Amino acid sequence: MTDPAGTQPSPSAEAGRILVLLDASRASQAALEAAATLASTLQGELQAIFVEEADLLRSAAFPFTREIGSLSGQPRPLETGPLESRLRRRAAHLRRAAEQAAARARIRGSLEVRRGSVRREVLALTTPGDFLVLGKIGWSAATGNRLGSTARRLVHEAPGRVHLTGTRPTRPDSPVLVVVDAPETAHEALAFARARARQQQRPLTVLLVPLDDPDAARERDRALSEWVAATDPPVRVHSLRSSAPRELLRALERQPAAEVVLGRESPLLVGPQGDALLGALEAPVTITP
Incomplete structure (x- = not known):
């Protein structure tokens, strides 16, 4: 990180x-x-x-x-x-x-x-430097796909941030939630999520994805602790039990988010499982470079 x-x-x-x-x-x-x-x-x-x-x-x-x-x-x-x-x-x-x-x-x-x-x-x-906003449901909605084919490709190919609109209203007390996995992409996602939480006057929640490399996990968690101590608004940190997309969905069932922030290089977004995750998320989602 x-x-x-x-x-x-x-x-x-x-x-x-x-x-x-x-x-x-x-x-x-x-x-x-x-x-x-x-x-x-x-x-x-x-x-x-x-x-x-x-x-x-x-x-x-x-x-x-x-x-x-x-x-x-x-x-x-x-x-x-x-x-x-x-x-x-x-x-x-x-x-x-x-x-x-x-x-x-x-x-x-x-x-x-x-x-x-x-x-x-x-x-x-x-x-x-641009921020691209896309509707989650496109022409493919008739086939039951909640993430259109154009949106799926632009999420991964756009050079800047991409925002996918949500499919349900957000509660006033819902936090901005940022998913932190790969240390090399965490800085951009954390900085953006902190700014969004301040702008919306919402709490900030960090979800940690397990890493295969114990040394990388310890370095990430050490740096994150320092960042949390210096951050306003207050931050809550939780750890996911696995890096499977379903674990993120379960966490959001327990605590719905006003906005979910993910780094583009997150393993959660790789392949068909990543596309299915973005389609299943009901909250607005911002993908950071």
């Missing part, structure tokens, strides 16, 4: 831009509101993004392409002209929504419309 007590300049929760990916899903509005709140709290600029999917437009050029009506459930031709008109209307609607959200939060806000692959366009716009 690198200087957890703060003798080096620590990363704060402030961000230059709060980027939010908007689409036609039901989670999009929740993501926009969460992004506006973050931008207001973190003193950042709200930048909404709407990507017109190039693959969809290319498909519409074929005469045999059909789409299924969301209300009627009936197939109908997917044609380029009507699709372009629909995308323009959607962009206009999202621009108004972004401007209204920014006005309510008293921040600067705008919408950028891009055309191409959603993942590639978002990554092209995102810098390490």
Whole structure:
């Protein structure tokens, strides 16, 4: 763990831009509101993004392409002209929504419309200093997947912090919870979680993940003790019994969190189990670099 007590300049929760990916899903509005709140709290600029999917437009050029009506459930031709008109209307609607959200939060806000692959366009716009906000439930919600495929990839590939919106209200007394495992990534997650706890005037809870290396675990725990002693607000520290994702879910059942903070290199986020964990978490989740 690198200087957890703060003798080096620590990363704060402030961000230059709060980027939010908007689409036609039901989670999009929740993501926009969460992004506006973050931008207001973190003193950042709200930048909404709407990507017109190039693959969809290319498909519409074929005469045999059909789409299924969301209300009627009936197939109908997917044609380029009507699709372009629909995308323009959607962009206009999202621009108004972004401007209204920014006005309510008293921040600067705008919408950028891009055309191409959603993942590639978002990554092209995102810098390490940006904070990317994503709705947890995308188009894949109809299949029962609570974390959309685009969100799954951006969580791991975005260069800066990523925030996944929650799926339930948070209680006023719920803490900000930070998961600490790998010592080399703990500093960023701890510093960010401490800042978020102060901003939200909430308690801070640290969950320690068991490490295979006893020496690394002792060094992490020693440094953490020094950091806890020097930290305001007061910190509660608990240890998980194993590094399995289900242990984190059990801990959150006992003590629901207002926000969960995880380092991107955490073993908890590796592979399909990590994606399933993010989908199962009901609280908002922030992934730190």
